[in-house]
Amino acid sequence: MLKKQIGQASGNGDTELPSRRGRPPGDPEVKRAELLKAATSVIAQEGYASASLRKVAQRAGYTTGAVTYYFANKEELILALIESRFDRYDAMIDDIQADTAIEGLFERWLRLTTGDPEFWPVMSELLAHARHDPKLAAVYKQRYARFRDVYTSILAAGQARGTVRDDIPADLLADQLSAMGDGWALLFPLEPERFTPSRVKELVAAAIALIAPVPGTPR
Structure with a gap:
């Protein structure tokens, strides 16, 4: 909860790192590939600086917590x-x-x-x-x-x-x-x-x- 409050206060979506509560359901390799594809799309369309974990999660249709399970940070x-x-x-x-x-x-x-x-x-x-x-x-x-x-x-x-x-x-x-x-x-x-x-x-x-x-x- 504290990490979430810090992230909201700073306005930086990448600071909000929910605790990992176990592996999200589904094939891990498929999910990683989907997240990498989403990151590719965000960077291609909006640039590197705009590619926050939150935007990548939204593009892939996942929660930010699901992203941080596979990738600890940007x-x-x-x-x-x-x-x-x-x-x-x-x-x-x-x-x-x-x-x-x-x-x-x-x-x-x-x-x-x-x-x-x-x-x-x-x-x-x-x-x-x-x-x-x-x-x-x-x-x-x-x-x-x-x-x-x-x-x-x-x-x-x-x-x-x-x-x-x-x-x-x-x-x-x-x-x-x-x-x-x-x-x-x-x-x-x-x-x-x-x-x-x-x-x-x-x-x-x-x-x-x-x-x-x-x-x-x-x-």
Whole structure:
């Protein structure tokens, strides 16, 4: 009761943390997924600062107490959310890694970031906040590093086959392509009409042309 009074007095919905009275009914994994989906929706539509536990609970149709059973506070919720976003990256990487085809990786990546209208707005919102949140920044650096490492290995394999230019180290090409893709993804929420399926194919083809072997360059 005291915690509730403090929360009401401060006007901060995140301060109100009802005591946990046992696990809410239902499948825990399903409930966690629903809460993460609700958090994604709130952040995409209203921004990170507005994503209080109370708003997430309302969006999911749960009580704030149900949210705090799974996530003790907003920081814990946001960390779980960003991990779940990168899990989707990892699943994409696992699907394409054995193929070592840079075209396939680029196409999958663009489909992932432009196919879900809430995916990249949330990723970019949290990335901006990570500048002032060491824990969130650590998750971004660790999980994004794996994506770049796989990118590098795929490009190195292409260099060995002669399908990717080898006058620039594979890790530098990986950084360049990652930055290019991130730039497209940042623009997509602002100009979705530009990223039609045909244009996405043209963007992929242009990126592949940039990393193609330079004619006359000795191997």
